[in-house]
Amino acid sequence: MTEAFAPSSRPPGRLRWFGRVLMAFARRELTLFSRYRVGAVFRMLSFGFAVVSLYFFARFIGAAPNQHLDAYGGDYLAFGIVGLLAVELQQVGVSSLSYRIRMAQMLGSFEAELATPAPAWMVIGAAPVYEFGSAALRSAGYLVAGSWILGISFARAQPLSVALVVPVVLLAFISLGLLTAATTMLSRRSNPVAAVLGAASFFLSGVLYPVSVLPGWLQGVSRLLPLTHALEALRRALLTGASPAAMAPSLVALAAFAVVLTPVGLALFAHALRRARIDGSLVHH
């Protein structure tokens, strides 16, 4: 037997294996990032423009006291920036998995990846983990830059509350991502849910204004969206130093979203994967 072509050894344990897949995925994405620098620069520029316009808007709004902002520390700029960052995190959660699947289907790499010994959850799971990791780093960078350049104060942030809120928020967004990824696979179209959810959340969840300015019945509707609770919890933890106990209603709501939506998303996703093995749509354009 020619040694070079002899079958190689067995793969490692699942956790170590996923670590290797994740590292390889990150290496691949960073390599591609370095080859698509212009796109990355434009993405950062667009966020920069949003923050700058928010800065001037905040100067305008900040000229008069605003009782709706009292519960969030009174600084509109800080309020708005946390809103934009949370929207970006939700967008990553809702879109990254379905985008990865759709692109891989169109490029033809999805089937090749699923044909390797790696379980499907490893092949698919590396994208959201990597995307969330990089989005969290980006967000932290934006907050630090906002603090240094625009003078936003996070002096009242409660580290324990932040450490508790962030994973629960991410879990809730990931559960939404599972649902949208399953619908992408079943519909064989670009994510139809993400656009609707993004627009509805931006309008109803209080990204640029507190939910308290909405009519009562719309406030009720806004509570059905995870982003509403994520924004409430993140702002109170970052801007007012609220304790975990004080944020319990938001945390419980987010945990409920994760607990209910995750199994539904997983089941729907498993069904979508099986459906793709029946109708041959692992590769589709």
Add this chain to the structure above:
Amino acid sequence: MIRALALEKKFRPPGGLRELLRGRLWRDPVPALTGVTFSVAAGEIVCVMGPTGAGKTTLLRILAGLLLPSAGRAEVAGLDVAEGGASLRQDVSLVVGDERSFHGQLTGRENLRYFGALFGLSAAEARSRADMLLERVDLAEFGTRRFAEYSRGMKQRLAIARGLLGRARVLLLDEPTLGLDPRAARELRSFLRHEVVKAAGRTALVGSNDPAEVRALGDRVLYLDRGVLRGESAPDGVEAHWA
């Protein structure tokens, strides 16, 4: 090593406006394979020959665990392909002709290293195995060139290298020399038969509609036409059957 028993596959294409107006979500089922029964012994190279649309690719994808059969049963290395699972995919490698499943902006080496992780290799193992395989498929000097800049033959060779990253005992090759010039095709066939399959003790099932490929690669030939197996022959009998 490979066994198929009364294997059937029907596709249900999604309905268009006409079907929806009739209250149906799907069009009529399209049969791709009907009652396909055959076996391949360990160490054997069997070619499945048939025209475009005969069902060769469908058969290979079912055996790779990527498609579920509608009826019947198939086993590869003693594992039920309908169950799929990591064990099956460790034993089976599917290499597809007209390869486009690599990332065009990554080099050949970077692509292999990425897939190496999916095969469970550490970064160091993936690097050394990628280098070794690039050497063996004659791509060592092109390892740092982007996949998008590869010629068709180079893409095929890279796909074969990827198929060998793991410990596959069974290779499923779908038109492995599709689109190659005669000399490159001849060299690749010789390399596949002698070094990749026979010398390493592997088993292979090859889908092809090229008599020259079948003669050069196969120990035995099965003839598939519109999803039905129509017989078999030795490789040198291919002209008579194919005509």
